[in-house]
Amino acid sequence: MTVDPGVSGGVTLLGELSSFLGSSAIALTYLGIQYLLKSLGFIDSVNTLLAVIVLILGYLGEVLDSVFGALLQPKYRCPRCGVMTDREVHVCGERTVRIMGNYDLENEDVNLLVSAIIAALSVIALLLLIGPRMVILDL
Numbered sequence: 310m311t312v313d314p315g316v317s318g319g320v321t322l323l324g325e326l327s328s329f330l331g332s333s334a335i336a337l338t339y340l341g342i343q344y345l346l347k348s349l350g351f352i353d354s355v356n357t358l359l360a361v362i363v364l365i366l367g368y369l370g371e372v373l374d375s376v377f378g379a380l381l382q383p384k385y386r387c388p389r390c391g392v393m394t395d396r397e398v399h400v401c402g403e404r405t406v407r408i409m410g411n412y413d414l415e416n417e418d419v420n421l422l423v424s425a426i427i428a429a430l431s432v433i434a435l436l437l438l439i440g441p442r443m444v445i446l447d448l
């Protein structure tokens with residue numbers, strides 16, 4: 310099914326690649342900060358596994374956002390252009406027809422839901438990997 314660019318739940322190879330590169334950039338930045346902190350003597354060792362988890366959870370967040378967007382957000386079809394969209398009025402000006410989505414979650418609701426899930430998974434990963442001592446800052 311063809312959808313307008315940016316429609317929640319729509320995925321493209323370019324979008325997935327961009328998302329993966331975005332997560333990679335954040336994970337690499339985190340790794341770089343760890344090396345910097347180690348060279349300055351603030352930490353004893355660099356934890357590569359944590360950077361990998363940042364990469365995985367970042368990408369998982371994008372995947373969940375697409376899945377929840379596809380399942381929970383209403384979708385409309387433009388009768389004039391024949392494409393699926395998130396909008397009740399298409400960019401061409403035509404009023405659209407609702408074709409799927411039983412829940413009235415907005416894009417922002419899905420973003421909040423996914424952010425909360427990823428944040429919870431991050432805390433669980435931290436607790437499992439390095440224990441509660443490091444989660445609460447050792448000041």
Ligand SMILES: [Zn+2]
Nearest residue numbers: 387390399401
């Ligand atoms: Zn249209």
